[in-house]
Amino acid sequence: MSDTRLYTFSPETRDQLKKFRLGTSRAKDPQALIYVVDAKTKEIRAEDNQVYSKLEDIADELPDSSPRFILLSYPHTLPSGRLAVPYVLLYYLPENCNPPSRMMYAGAVELMRNTAEVQRVIEVESEDDVLDIEKKLSGGSD
Numbered sequence: 843m844s845d846t847r848l849y850t851f852s853p854e855t856r857d858q859l860k861k862f863r864l865g866t867s868r869a870k871d872p873q874a875l876i877y878v879v880d881a882k883t884k885e886i887r888a889e890d891n892q893v894y895s896k897l898e899d900i901a902d903e904l905p906d907s908s909p910r911f912i913l914l915s916y917p918h919t920l921p922s923g924r925l926a927v928p929y930v931l932l933y934y935l936p937e938n939c940n941p942p943s944r945m946m947y948a949g950a951v952e953l954m955r956n957t958a959e960v961q962r963v964i965e966v967e968s969e970d971d972v973l974d975i976e977k978k979l980s981g982g983s984d
Contacts (some may be wrong), residue, residue, distance in 0.1 A: 849884050849950045851957055856961055858888060859958050866915030867927060871895045876903060877911040879950050881943075886911070901969035905917075909947040910934040911954050918976055928979050931960040937967055 851859070858875075866873040872893040879886050889910070894900045904910055912932035912958075920926050933951055935944065955963050966972050 843870060849879065849886055849953050851886055855885075855887050856957065858891075861914075862893075862913060863929060863959055866929065869915055869917060869927065872917065873915045874900050875913045876900065877913065879909075879911075879946055881946065884946075884950075886950055886957075897973050897975060898938065901957065901972045904934055904972065905936075907936055907938050907940070909936070909939055909943055911951070912914065912972075913945070913958055913960065914975070916975065916979055918979060920980065926979075928957075929961050930979070931955055931958060931963045932975065933963050933965045934972070935965060935967060 850873075862873070862875055870977045872895055875891075876889040876894070877886055887941070900912060900914075912934060913929075915929050916933055917925060917927045917929060931951075931954060933947070935947065951963060964975070966975070
Protein backbone atom coordinates (compact mmCIF):
# COMPACT_ATOMS: atom_id res chain seq x y z
CA MET A 843 0.00 0.00 0.00
CA SER A 844 2.71 2.46 0.97
CA ASP A 845 6.06 2.97 -0.76
CA THR A 846 7.71 3.39 2.62
CA ARG A 847 7.64 -0.40 3.12
CA LEU A 848 9.68 -0.79 -0.03
CA TYR A 849 12.67 1.07 1.47
CA THR A 850 14.55 0.06 4.60
CA PHE A 851 17.15 1.30 7.06
CA SER A 852 19.47 -1.04 8.91
CA PRO A 853 19.47 -0.65 12.72
CA GLU A 854 23.01 0.73 12.38
CA THR A 855 21.84 3.38 9.92
CA ARG A 856 18.95 4.37 12.19
CA ASP A 857 21.41 4.74 15.09
CA GLN A 858 23.76 6.75 12.89
CA LEU A 859 20.92 9.08 11.86
CA LYS A 860 19.95 9.72 15.46
CA LYS A 861 23.55 10.27 16.63
CA PHE A 862 24.21 12.63 13.72
CA ARG A 863 21.07 14.69 14.42
CA LEU A 864 21.81 14.98 18.13
CA GLY A 865 25.54 15.52 17.65
CA THR A 866 25.25 18.32 15.12
CA SER A 867 22.79 20.57 16.92
CA ARG A 868 25.59 22.48 18.65
CA ALA A 869 28.23 22.19 15.95
CA LYS A 870 30.16 25.31 15.04
CA ASP A 871 30.87 24.13 11.48
CA PRO A 872 28.62 22.62 8.82
CA GLN A 873 28.21 18.86 9.11
CA ALA A 874 26.90 16.64 6.32
CA LEU A 875 26.50 12.98 5.45
CA ILE A 876 25.66 11.67 1.98
CA TYR A 877 23.12 8.85 1.67
CA VAL A 878 22.32 6.51 -1.20
CA VAL A 879 19.48 4.13 -1.97
CA ASP A 880 20.78 0.71 -2.93
CA ALA A 881 19.03 -0.17 -6.20
CA LYS A 882 19.00 -3.93 -5.46
CA THR A 883 18.06 -4.06 -1.78
CA LYS A 884 16.23 -0.68 -1.53
CA GLU A 885 18.20 -0.01 1.64
CA ILE A 886 18.95 3.62 2.43
CA ARG A 887 22.45 3.92 3.86
CA ALA A 888 25.38 6.29 4.22
CA GLU A 889 27.47 6.35 1.09
CA ASP A 890 30.83 6.29 2.85
CA ASN A 891 30.26 7.36 6.50
CA GLN A 892 32.43 10.43 5.93
CA VAL A 893 31.22 13.57 7.69
CA TYR A 894 31.78 16.58 5.46
CA SER A 895 32.34 20.05 6.91
CA LYS A 896 32.76 22.04 3.69
CA LEU A 897 30.10 22.60 1.03
CA GLU A 898 32.82 22.37 -1.64
CA ASP A 899 33.72 18.84 -0.51
CA ILE A 900 30.07 17.77 -0.63
CA ALA A 901 29.66 19.21 -4.12
CA ASP A 902 32.82 17.43 -5.30
CA GLU A 903 31.50 14.07 -4.07
CA LEU A 904 28.16 14.26 -5.87
CA PRO A 905 27.86 12.18 -9.03
CA ASP A 906 26.84 13.88 -12.28
CA SER A 907 23.86 11.69 -13.02
CA SER A 908 22.72 9.91 -9.83
CA PRO A 909 20.48 11.28 -7.07
CA ARG A 910 21.62 11.46 -3.44
CA PHE A 911 20.24 12.49 -0.06
CA ILE A 912 22.47 14.83 1.92
CA LEU A 913 21.79 15.42 5.61
CA LEU A 914 23.07 18.87 6.47
CA SER A 915 23.40 20.75 9.72
CA TYR A 916 24.43 24.25 8.72
CA PRO A 917 25.23 26.84 11.40
CA HIS A 918 24.94 30.39 10.08
CA THR A 919 24.15 33.85 11.36
CA LEU A 920 20.79 35.30 10.42
CA PRO A 921 20.39 38.95 9.36
CA SER A 922 19.07 39.60 12.89
CA GLY A 923 22.43 38.47 14.28
CA ARG A 924 21.01 35.30 15.80
CA LEU A 925 22.80 31.99 15.21
CA ALA A 926 20.66 29.38 13.46
CA VAL A 927 21.54 25.72 12.97
CA PRO A 928 18.97 24.34 10.55
CA TYR A 929 18.96 20.58 10.07
CA VAL A 930 17.81 19.87 6.53
CA LEU A 931 17.74 17.17 3.89
CA LEU A 932 19.18 18.17 0.54
CA TYR A 933 17.49 16.10 -2.13
CA TYR A 934 20.08 16.09 -4.90
CA LEU A 935 18.37 15.30 -8.18
CA PRO A 936 20.56 16.15 -11.18
CA GLU A 937 18.69 17.00 -14.39
CA ASN A 938 20.30 14.19 -16.39
CA CYS A 939 19.63 11.29 -14.01
CA ASN A 940 17.75 8.34 -15.46
CA PRO A 941 14.02 7.88 -14.80
CA PRO A 942 14.36 4.69 -12.68
CA SER A 943 16.79 6.43 -10.30
CA ARG A 944 14.59 9.51 -10.21
CA MET A 945 11.56 7.38 -9.30
CA MET A 946 13.44 5.34 -6.72
CA TYR A 947 14.64 8.43 -4.82
CA ALA A 948 11.28 10.18 -5.19
CA GLY A 949 9.66 7.17 -3.52
CA ALA A 950 12.13 7.26 -0.63
CA VAL A 951 12.35 10.99 0.11
CA GLU A 952 9.49 11.16 2.66
CA LEU A 953 10.76 8.11 4.53
CA MET A 954 14.23 9.63 4.64
CA ARG A 955 12.79 12.94 5.83
CA ASN A 956 10.77 11.33 8.61
CA THR A 957 13.44 8.87 9.73
CA ALA A 958 16.16 11.53 9.82
CA GLU A 959 13.77 13.98 11.53
CA VAL A 960 14.86 16.94 9.41
CA GLN A 961 13.19 20.34 9.54
CA ARG A 962 12.76 20.64 5.79
CA VAL A 963 13.70 19.17 2.42
CA ILE A 964 15.45 21.33 -0.16
CA GLU A 965 15.77 20.11 -3.74
CA VAL A 966 19.11 20.79 -5.42
CA GLU A 967 20.00 19.98 -9.02
CA SER A 968 23.65 20.92 -9.28
CA GLU A 969 26.89 21.46 -7.40
CA ASP A 970 26.22 25.22 -7.59
CA ASP A 971 22.89 24.73 -5.79
CA VAL A 972 24.78 22.99 -2.98
CA LEU A 973 27.38 25.77 -2.80
CA ASP A 974 24.59 28.39 -2.65
CA ILE A 975 22.62 26.59 0.08
CA GLU A 976 23.14 29.34 2.66
CA LYS A 977 21.00 31.66 0.49
CA LYS A 978 18.18 29.14 0.55
CA LEU A 979 18.53 28.60 4.29
CA SER A 980 18.65 32.33 5.06
CA GLY A 981 16.02 33.37 2.57
CA GLY A 982 13.65 30.60 3.53
CA SER A 983 12.55 29.89 -0.03
CA ASP A 984 12.96 26.53 -1.73
